[in-house]
Amino acid sequence: MNVRALHRIAAVLAFIIGGMAVFAGTKVVILHIPVDYYVIDWLPVYNLLMGVITVGITAVLLWKDARGGFTLAILTLMAHATVLVVLRTVYREVVAPDSIRAMTIRVSAWIIIVALLSVRSRRSEKPTTSA
Numbered sequence: 001m002n003v004r005a006l007h008r009i010a011a012v013l014a015f016i017i018g019g020m021a022v023f024a025g026t027k028v029v030i031l032h033i034p035v036d037y038y039v040i041d042w043l044p045v046y047n048l049l050m051g052v053i054t055v056g057i058t059a060v061l062l063w064k065d066a067r068g069g070f071t072l073a074i075l076t077l078m079a080h081a082t083v084l085v086v087l088r089t090v091y092r093e094v095v096a097p098d099s100i101r102a103m104t105i106r107v108s109a110w111i112i113i114v115a116l117l118s119v120r121s122r123r124s125e126k127p128t129t130s131a
Contacts, residue, residue, distance in 0.1 A: 011062035018054025077110035
């Protein structure tokens, strides 16, 4: 598989996972659709904001192979991993299992995205040879 294809797969995955966050966040934050579990006030706002950034910026940069896409992917992974740790420690008594599951899926997806981009980066590096 060529480098461009790996990059495009990473962009599509980012778009899908970001779109899912926008959909879920919009239901709670904007439409105020009630859910049958306790919602930590800041979590839907975080999900919506990260989803919008992912769909509107990160996925586009990854698709275009533009500067900063890989950095944003790593920062997104770090942000989601941090939130997951906070949910599992600070909020462990009140966080809904659905929230843990959703954040675990996000972290897993971003690990795959970063791995695809890392393979891409390593393949595009040309080995130096000495004469």
